[in-house]
Amino acid sequence: MASPQPIPRLVLCETGDPGVPGLESYSSYCVKAHRGLKYLGLPYERRFGIPASFKKYNPTGQVPVLLVADEAVSGSSDILRRIQQLAGRTFHETDDPKLAAEAHIWEEYADTAVSGFLVAARWADERNWPRVREAFFRPLPPLMRPLIALGFRRKLVSSLMARDVWRAGEATCWRKWQEQLDALELRSPTDGFWLGRFTVADIALFSHLHSFRQEETPWQRDQVAARPRLSAWLDRVDAHTRQKAPADDVPRAVAS
Incomplete structure (x- = not known):
């Protein structure tokens, strides 16, 4: 570049x-x-x-x-x-076009398939809705909170139906989610990053999967935690991306 x-x-x-x-x-x-x-x-x-x-x-x-x-x-x-x-x-620090292409495919998978299950966990799963409502709408005035929350929820659940995430019902959705987690567990690297070296695939997959590991979605959080290789990889990416790069690696200063 x-x-x-x-x-x-x-x-x-x-x-x-x-x-x-x-x-x-x-x-x-x-x-x-x-x-x-x-x-x-x-x-x-x-x-x-x-x-x-x-x-x-x-x-x-x-x-x-x-x-x-x-x-x-x-x-x-x-x-x-x-x-x-x-x-x-680039994130992957190489000009290998095949690596970049595969990273892009994994990014698309994360942004479509994984994110759909995250929306379902937060907005359609009755077990989680009270926690989600409290966390997401806490800044709103108390009298407005229930009506606005319900409107958002209806809209997002409708989008899940259109994306075919929730169309067959709750049991099918979470069976498929567990199947996806099982596949990701088998695919997870035992060390290092998703494609060997760090790429956009790590950032994208981490961002959606890490969002399940929160108090608002306890069942889904525990399902991720039950996959040790996947969880260990998430922890590695978390540590690798949480802080800014060392000073020697930071590009030019911000223009005034």
């Missing part, structure tokens, strides 16, 4: 900080953006708001959105591509 230029001001538009140690956001896509920025050592600011408040940057009203000076980059995958350009290097 080309040599990095001075880094413009970076602002990550996202939902509020959950106040959970080791979890930057309840949005797994925002977690993905955070971990990519931290891994590349890019300084950035955070701007909180409900997703609709960022429609001027992204007409879909979805987060994350990364403001690169006057440029708005929406969608976690596009954000990761853009910040690699800014840093002047």
Whole structure:
């Protein structure tokens, strides 16, 4: 990649900080953006708001959105591509096109299949809904909270039906989820990273799977924990991406 230029001001538009140690956001896509920025050592600011408040940057009203000076980059995958350009290097630090292609496939799997189960765990699973409602809607005025929460829930469960995640019912959804976890457990590396070296596959898979490992989804959290190889890999990626890169690896200073 080309040599990095001075880094413009970076602002990550996202939902509020959950106040959970080791979890930057309840949005797994925002977690993905955070971990990519931290891994590349890019300084950035955070701007909180409900997703609709960022429609001027992204007409879909979805987060994350990364403001690169006057440029708005929406969608976690596009954000990761853009910040690699800014840093002047890739996550995997190699020009191997096959590695990049496989990493992209795993990223798509994480962003579609795994994220669908996460939405189901939070918004459709009755066991989790009281905890999710309390955690996600706590900032709202108490009188408005139930109505707004119910509206969001209906919309998201409807999207799960359209994505065929919840169409066959709860039992089928969680049977398939356990099958996916079993396959991921068998595929998990015993050491190192998903494709041998660190890639975007690690960031994407981690961001969604780590989001299951929270108090709001205890059954799903315990299912992940029951897979030791998968859990150990998640812990390795967590440690590898939680802090910014060492000073010697940080690209150019932020432009004034």
